[in-house]
Amino acid sequence: MLTCSVVHAMPKQILDCLKQHNETAQEETPLYAQGFSIYKGQRFSFIEIKERYGLKGQAEIIFISSMNLSCSNVKVIHPPFKKVLSLSTTFIPLFDLGKNKNFLFGISGKSFINSAWAMENLKKGQIKDIGYPPNLETVANLAPDLILLYPLAEQEFSLAEKFKALKLNYVSFAEYLEPHPLGRAEWVKVFCQILECGVDIQAEFAKIANDYERTKASAQKSRSKPKVIMGSFWGGDWHSPGGDSFLAKLVGDAGGEYTFSTPKTAQTKVMDFEFVYSIFSSIDIWLPHASMRDLTTLQQEDARYKMLKKFNIKIFNYDKIRSENGGIDFWENGVYRPDLVLLDLVQIFHPELVPVQSLVWYRALQW
Numbered sequence: 435m436l437t438c439s440v441v442h443a444m445p446k447q448i449l450d451c452l453k454q455h456n457e458t459a460q461e462e463t464p465l466y467a468q469g470f471s472i473y474k475g476q477r478f479s480f481i482e483i484k485e486r487y488g489l490k491g492q493a494e495i496i497f498i499s500s501m502n503l504s505c506s507n508v509k510v511i512h513p514p515f516k517k518v519l520s521l522s523t524t525f526i527p528l529f530d531l532g533k534n535k536n537f538l539f540g541i542s543g544k545s546f547i548n549s550a551w552a553m554e555n556l557k558k559g560q561i562k563d564i565g566y567p568p569n570l571e572t573v574a575n576l577a578p579d580l581i582l583l584y585p586l587a588e589q590e591f592s593l594a595e596k597f598k599a600l601k602l603n604y605v606s607f608a609e610y611l612e613p614h615p616l617g618r619a620e621w622v623k624v625f626c627q628i629l630e631c632g633v634d635i636q637a638e639f640a641k642i643a644n645d646y647e648r649t650k651a652s653a654q655k656s657r658s659k660p661k662v663i664m665g666s667f668w669g670g671d672w673h674s675p676g677g678d679s680f681l682a683k684l685v686g687d688a689g690g691e692y693t694f695s696t697p698k699t700a701q702t703k704v705m706d707f708e709f710v711y712s713i714f715s716s717i718d719i720w721l722p723h724a725s726m727r728d729l730t731t732l733q734q735e736d737a738r739y740k741m742l743k744k745f746n747i748k749i750f751n752y753d754k755i756r757s758e759n760g761g762i763d764f765w766e767n768g769v770y771r772p773d774l775v776l777l778d779l780v781q782i783f784h785p786e787l788v789p790v791q792s793l794v795w796y797r798a799l800q801w
Contacts, residue, residue: 447495448473448480451505462623462636465643466616469609470624477501480508481624489585489594489606496605498628511603513630515579521568521593522584523547524610527767528625532632540564540576548761568593574600580628584608613700615680615687615772616643622770645773646687652787653689653780660718660783662690663710665703667736672710674703681723684772688779689787693717707738719748719782721796725760726751729799743801750782754797764795 444461452459452475459473459480469487473480478499488494495508504510519540520526526549529538535551540562547553555561564572570593573581581597583606597604605628609621619642626635662685665674675681678698685692693713694703720742726732729749733739755763768775778796781788 443471444473445482445495447505447507448482451480451497451508454505455503464617464620464623465639466614467609467612467620467623468617469612470607470621472623472627478503479627481627483607487608487611489583494606496628509605511580511605511628513628515603515629517576517579518629519564519568519573519576519578519581521582523549523552523761524584524765524769525582525625526552527770528622528629528631531622531626531635534629534631537629539578540573542566542568545759546761546765547759548755548757548763548766550757553757553759570596573597573602577602579603580605582606609769611700613678613680613683615684615775616646618680619770619772642771642773646776649773649776649780650687653687653776653784656689656784656787658784659689659691661693661716662719662721662783663693663714663717664721664723666722666724666732667707667738672705672707674705675723676701676703684776684779685721688776688783690719690779690783711741714742714745714747717745717747719750722749722751722799724751725753725762729801748782749799749801750793750796751799752795754793754795768795 448459457475457477459475462472462474464470469484471482473482478497478501481496481498483494483496485491485493497505497508497510498513500513516537517539518537520538521542523541523543523546526547529535538552538561541547541552542564543566544556544563552561556563562576581602581604583594583604585606585608594604594606607621607624609618612618620639622639623635663674664681665672674694676699677692677695678700682692682695686695724732752764753762774794777788778793781793782796
């Protein structure tokens with residue numbers, strides 16, 4: 435007899451596999467994430483990567499077992515994995531968990547790295563630079579146990595086919611599509627299910643979620659809501675996060691009023707300068723979310739920024755922690771600690787609610 439916490443939601447591939455091995459499984463339903471579910475049995479487990487969140491937006495079932503077991507119509511991987519290649523620097527903080535730091539064997543995009551230990555291990559040769567984009571011959575010669583793909587671009591799709599032809603293990607998931615900051619962070623559970631982090635990740639994530647919700651509740655009590663604009667110029671136009679993006683969610687949860695909170699879309703909002711200039715007089719706080727050293731540098735990149743100097747607004751950027759190569763920690767540790775990101779924003783929007791303390795990722799800028 436098969437058992438699980440939500441039988442009707444269990445994919446047919448998993449039900450067939452459980453029947454094949456005379457096994458049962460319990461579902462661990464995510465608290466915030468929409469893109470995955472985990473099903474645990476006695477001898478193996480499954481990760482269901484849901485539609486939109488897998489490679490090419492396709493759903494996928496991953497069968498994980500340290501035993502020599504397999505199932506049809508699912509991706510089969512056999513831990514432990516001690517030589518792991520990461521095609522995104524976003525995954526680096528996950529290797530800080532438990533014993534996994536020694537298992538990061540290669541990385542793509544070293545110029546984007548902020549992590550001090552990862553940079554040091556690169557210099558020592560303990561982590562290999564596989565190039566950006568990844569060099570397929572280098573990857574093949576390293577013979578990794580597992581490759582972590584980041585399905586953000588077309589090149590990742592073609593790489594997956596080549597890895598498959600080389601019989602290299604890879605997994606791909608798009609946590610960046612999650613609309614809730616805690617949903618993005620919760621993908622740490624997927625990582626730890628695959629790499630066996632050796633920590634109580636359920637308890638660790640629960641604490642992060644509780645701290646986030648507590649900070650949010652405090653911010654929502656404030657009577658004032660500063661008007662916030664995010665974004666900067668890119669390719670001649672102004673780009674701002676969509677109203678249903680995780681950044682918009684953070685601003686709202688921190689007690690701010692995001693200028694482009696509608697329409698509810700995750701797509702980036704692209705506008706001409708004239709429109710942005712026309713609304714700047716109503717803005718209280720600007721979060722550029724740009725890679726820059728200072729506002730002078732920003733003005734050198736686009737002279738139109740000088741026209742914004744007349745507006746008396748507060749400016750904070752998210753690059754307080756950055757490496758000498760320009761890697762921004764907001765896109766590493768900030769992804770998995772939304773509770774601390776939220777605390778930064780509450781301190782910016784409502785300093786009266788937070789005891790005086792140093793901001794973690796944001797820093798104030800002056801014209």
